[in-house]
Amino acid sequence: MPKTLQVKKLSKRFSGLQALSNVNLQLEKEEIMGLIGPNGSGKTTLINSISGVLHPEAGSISIGNMDVTGWKSDKIARLGLARTFQTARLFFSLTVIENLELGIMAASRYDVDDKVDELLNRFGLERWAMDRAGTLAYGLQRRLEIARAVGSNPEFLLLDEPAAGLNEDESENLLQLIRGFRDPAGLGCGILIVEHDLAMIMRLCDRVHVLNEGQTLAEGSPEAVRSNHAVVEAYMGKRYTASDHGSALT
């Protein structure tokens, strides 16, 4: 049976602020799920909780039949979960190759050198292989971070705003790459993607989960979410009427 990433009744509080409240989410393998919501709605907190960077106060997270709630992030990574950050967090003083090697190390069953070559090729990074990550242009840094994340052949991949700061061509390339990760002939992984580029989300995702003020506002197909009144209101404010909202989230 294919694995599932399951989040049940997850809650997280930062001193006075309820960042997440009773969030339920289920991600299957070979599925792309969009995670959207206004700024401060808890998207990054959810990704941080799933990847073990933060520990929730209540609720549970499981991968397959393993309950990973409260696990350290390295243990969760070894179970097959990889992630990227809102602003690329590379090892800037290390070379492109070294960054990729570190990504592959989590899944040490591979021959590291072969895998590095494959990643360099697949992500078009060969020219910069020996350059330090800190010297790369921003778009390349983002690409390297994603390459490093998929280097471990994860079963689930969490992408936090991967298209932020990319131009149109780069975004289009990214979109094709992400589709490739989902493809069973490629990685076949389940992907949770936080993105502000709603057009991209609508084109890419099988399902969309909408958060607002730490709570689930809606979940469903891109079409269903796009025409959801509460979602449009959260994004655009109450002034928008039902007749406007069909085009508000395109």
Added chain:
Amino acid sequence: MTIEVAVQQLINALSLGSLYALLALGLGMVYSVLGMLNFAYGELLTVCGYTMFLLILIGVPFPVAGLVGLGMAIGVSLLIERLVFRPLRGASFISLLFASFAASVIIQNLIKQLISKRPKVIPVPEVFDQMINIGPFQINVLSLIILLVGLVTLAGLVAFLQKTRWGLAIRAAAEDFEVTRLMGAKANRVIALSFALSGFVAGVAGVLWLSRRGAVSPTMGFIPILKAFIAIVIGGLGSLKGAVMGGFLLAFIEVALMVMLPTRAVPFTDAFALMIVVVILYMRPEGLISIKTGS
């Protein structure tokens, strides 16, 4: 100054520099991985020294005693990690700092109670005091040994950090520990390895330090940790390359001052050296190598 004297002083500076660089690398390694200064680091040299003292007392030859001392330094470093720092993982910087001071005081007092409060002389091989002639230059044997052992150890460590997968994990953890964990690297192992390497470096430095001093005392770890601390601050806290550069720079400043200062001012060498350090930090507050920019 004649060319002969200049070369001799250069060897002295390089010799002292490789010793300081080793000390700084050992302290800097744990700092860069854990973000914490291990003030019990100096006591690793003390442990190494007293192990050698006890062994030499019962007739063990100096080199063998040195190797066992080195092993003890590694063992005690790992023990400190396991007993003091691992239970406090995630604690605040201040808690860790006090814990390391506590470990330092405990080790010092154990030595005072179990062995002696007073300094003890260690007989070092006589060859250390001899001079050898290399071309027109007369060089002190011990300076040469320190230089060679220091450089070989540094080269070995650099090769380990650059060429092995564990070395890569340490360099990655030194830059961003959280992301290194997210790569699946086992945090406890990376940290334990950094303590083991730190202990190894402290052990090597301890043997060399003792060879210069020829005596052990319960507080002998203070000066080495002070020098290491100054070196990593000059080099840029958190940068391993900076730690090595800082060590050499500090040694060059000290030797240059000893040569250039008038005889009456020589006792104040350290004060003058620290003034120069302040000037360096005034111009480059992040040290020679900034870990933010990596340059």
